[in-house]
Amino acid sequence: MAVEQHREEADGDDGFLSESQKERLGSFARKFRSNTKAMVGLFIVVSLILVAVFAPFIAPYEMNETNIEDRTEAPSVEHPFGTDDLGRDIFSRVVLGSRISLYVGFGAISGALLVGAVVGVVSGYAGGLTDEIIMRVMDAAMAFPPVLLALTLLVVLGPELVNVVIALAFVYTPYIARVSRSAALAERNEAYVESAVARGESDTRIVFSEVFPNCMAPILVQGSLNVSFAILAEASLSFLGLGAQPPRPSWGLMINTGRGFMETAPWMLLFPALAIGIAVVGFNMLGDGLRDVLDPKVEAIE
Amino acid sequence: MYNYVIRRVGFMAVTLFLVTLIAFAVTNILPGNVALVILGPNATEESLAALQAQLGLNRPLYVQYFDWVLGLLQGDMGQSLRFGEPVAALIAERLPRSLLLAVTATLIAVALSIPLGVYAAVNQNEAPDLTASMFAFVGISMPIFLWGLVFILIFAVWFNLFPTGGYVSPTEDLVGSLHRLVLPASAMGFALTAYIMRMTRSSMLEVLSAEYIKLARAKGMSQRVVVLRHALKNAVIPVITVIAFQFSYAFGGVVVLEEVFFWPGIGRLTLTAIQSRDIPLIQGCIIVVALIYMISNFAADLLYAYFDPRIRYGGEE
């Protein structure tokens, strides 16, 4: 398989790759750029990534630098988001918290994509009993609400951040698989698949070389939307005390602490909440925009 | 129709079997088993082994599983380790409270979202649509518990209109009960509205471009008739499934929301069970929540069939 894939790539480079291919990319970029939602989403996501990467340079204070004198201080020039009950700078903690959110979001969904996309596409292409069994199992897994299933898994695995990633990857796999399956199901009925069979291709090759590339668009869209769900789920888990553990600056955890000071120091709750909102809106917009841009129906109209 | 219903029941039975399997598997690969939880980390090897034997934990897993499922079928979910009471009784007490919350929230959401979704679709890409879509976007993006906290902050802390949380049984004090229901139910309803509205809008848009809508216009039907008589009936069919899904999603959300509002329903029970590693209770709770999911989806399938004459009458060919 790997060899074939490689040959395929080499083939692409030695001449058949062309103006047309560049034009396709160009046309994608143009459509992407003219889609406000996609652009705003991309801007937010890229900014988030930059903030996470350069967090230590952006944060003015150490994340766990306590200062009891300055506790629950309202936002000011020194502490733009105020301080918490231990006198820690909330701005710094929110900035550093982005790392946790992105780590969990990307980590969990990469895992879910890896398993879910393959299982889903194979299941959709194979059809019949195989498909029926796989999809029944996925259905059953989806009967458990994501957060609840993740919580239960965390009881088993222990409340570690890496376990949060594993649990959420497990939880979101069926969602990715379902979308991949329906994409593959739709592609399977396209005549080019039959044409490949008639050409004498093996099933493995048809799945990975013909069907899979055509399923990428919906899978990517679903992936990007699911990153936002995973970020939310991490916040919920940490809020309930089973995700990231103190003193990690997880946004969910900060909200949990902030709850107790709602009347005296609402900023302890507001800023992490806002951060979650922005991150989630960003990934949602990117996913939604991607859907608009990649939707073949839209392409056909043009 | 008969065949349709029978097939759905069949699917549900298979899913239910798999659900019990998953629930059992997840809770039984625990590193520390029930005996360890009961006796604590300082227990001796012997006492551990004795208790395991007493609880039947040294039997093969599949025997334990069938034993457990057999119990489930008779309504016996075992004893809670933390409360020392039957799991079934604990759940029976809490479940109606959660249902009250989730049903109210879903009703609020349906009442708001369908008119909004239709309105947005009819005015596609105009101001009302863009506003509604923006609202839906933000609504979807914020987790339910954040809406809860924001509502508490605004309506309980700042304006002091409602209590910050707690639960009173409606049979004891109807007004007080409703008073406490408003905030959590609307926080949840708010989040659900966003989803259902979005779905209604896109379903409506799809239907509005259908050929039979074009024919209805060509017959001289007014916009009102076209939208309400021709389009809406078709557009709600897929929305039913979404509503059912959202209802069960709401049920998943209660775990966190009940914690926020100190609402003693099945969500907080689950959380307590998880925090105290009360395995029989965890198993019981997640099975019940999954069951609610399956029942609501089954109900959606039936409604779907009822609304779609292609399934209602025959659906054979």
Add this chain to the structure above:
Amino acid sequence: MSAQRAENAEHADGVEGPTDSEAPLLDVRGLRTEFRTEGDPVVASNGVSFSLDRGETMGLVGESGAGKSVTARSIMRLIDTPGEITGGEVVFDGEDLLEKSEKQMRDIRGNRIAMIPQDPMSSLNPVMTVGEQIIETIRRHQDVSKSEARELAIESMDDVGIPDAAERIDDYPHEFSGGMRQRVLVAIGFSCEPDLIIADEPTTALDVTTQAKILDLLNEMQERENTAVLMITHNLGVVAQTCDHVGVMYAGNLVETAELEDLFERPRHPYTRALIDSIPEVDSEYDELPTLDGAMPDLSDLPSGCNFAPRCPHATEACRTGGDPALESVGDSTSRAACIHAEDLDLSESTAVEAGSGRREIDRSGEPLFEVRNLKKYFSAGDGVLGNVRLSWDGGGLPSVERRYVKAVDDVSFDIYPGETVGLVGESGCGKSTVARTVLRLLEPTDGEVYFEGEPIHDLGSGAIRSLRREMQIIFQDPHSSLNPRKPVGRIIGRAMERHDIATGEEKRERVGELLERVGLSAEAASKYPHEFSGGQQQRVAIAHALAVEPKLIVCDEPVSALDVSVQAQILNLLNEIQAETDISYLFISHNIGVVRHICDRVAVMYLGKIAEFGRIGDVFSAPFHPYTESLLSAVPHANPNRKTDRILLEGSVPSPIDPPSGCPFQTRCPKKIGEVCETDVPELEDVGDDDHRISCHLSIEEMSERDSFIRAERQSAETVESD
């Protein structure tokens, strides 16, 4: 129609307008409809002018994208954004519809101007009963009570020939067959006795025998109600059989209007001539179809000058530079044409060369290349595992479980010799496409044997089958879907060579280039993606892909039915040329009798999974006929107004293949049914002549020979048919 109803209609109309009987009912003047796009607006209907008298039928023909539907919808002011009517007048009964308010228009739509849409499957609201949908139209425009409206609705269903209208009125659309749904749409259209009916491709989605019935119905309704009809269609046969005069559209322009006879006898625009000539007629034989190069230009990228100039055999420099020619009267005829050379050109002679040399003789003395024996393919009815299991309460008491199958192909045998084209023809659902897939083992046969050069395909393992695919290829109906959208076409074609170790590297690239040139594209096209080609070009790529492995047999599954006629002719010619060069065999699946007639040497007529008749083209199209073949051939509308066949209209619709009739599958609809024997005994496919002409029917040869032939080559017989 009841007197009361007529009265009501008049009431609804309000004032009797100053209807001058001389003035046309509809007078469209310079109608222009544009669609806003990111770039320049696209003009879908460019200054179209024509008029239509009361009770008259006008055809508006053209290929897809010509702008005929947009023009029709513009008349009713039913253009959705981003479309917009930007100019002209639509004078209907003395009043300009473009001046009316939306509310006034709504009173006209469905009442004085009604529409019969194209697709019966999607044009009825699935969640409303057909009765509700007819009644609401009546109640919208006539002041009648609910029960009166219901009576009227039943009456109108009766009028359009829906049996048991009173019982069926409360049924939902999905409970009707396609033909019956189209009747419901006709009933809705005529329910308020409109002055004008706009029929937008009313039979395009239907099978040919159903189409014949609906066209008859439309003619009958129109005569009874004296309604004017604007018939939008791409099918010149439909035009020839229904219209009084005709407008031809091309790339947004009306290029010719003429009386029906004149249009066919002496077309004034070169495009009209080409359009008529490129149709393979059932009754004629050609060596080669005359074709136009290329395809209709995209509306967003029109040539300067005459839009048709790039494809026109008569184009001069003046055509290419002179701007859009106006539609003007030609000489002293009633025809008008938008061509600067219309006065000088004599287009009355067909450019089609009728067969001189006759058909190639196929040598059938040796072994057949391909042989199918008693092939069966049953599908389980319903989706998924156990989807076909049903509980049946029929027996009373406990329900019994039954497994149900769709018998898509039920005992089919035929053979193909080298260099031969064998056709499978039949209406939708007859199993012809399933045969195509099953013989190639793209589907697993349920039973039966398939031999390729003596090798038992039905017995081969999956590896052996994959190797054998080099010898047998397939071309699909929808070229767009048969090419992987993510790959440049050069790679798609090259992959086929690689897979079977025919060529790699530089050699492969060269051969891909040669192949592309062979099918009429340039070698540079290799680097383009499928979506960059037009439909016809995509089909050429699909042919190149099939040829890449140098097969001995190509299965063509409706290869031209998704294409416009002028492009269809190009592809048919290409297939014929390739066959002449390489002696390749084709199994050609089609529902289009004319196409089959043109390209096939022998043909099998299929009905409900079985072969009704099999033989050489000349034999199948001449007596003796299987009753089904006879009605099928009689139903084809000739693109020639002087040729009217007495159609044999079949009753009812095709039975479900899940529960096929006992005995002969055709007995439920057969106009020549003898009696019990048809219901009890399955007829054998038996020889009726010398040339391996076989018919599956209980009738005697004499009984099957009442009609002589459908081929005009025997001219006298055509005469006889006409005088019938």
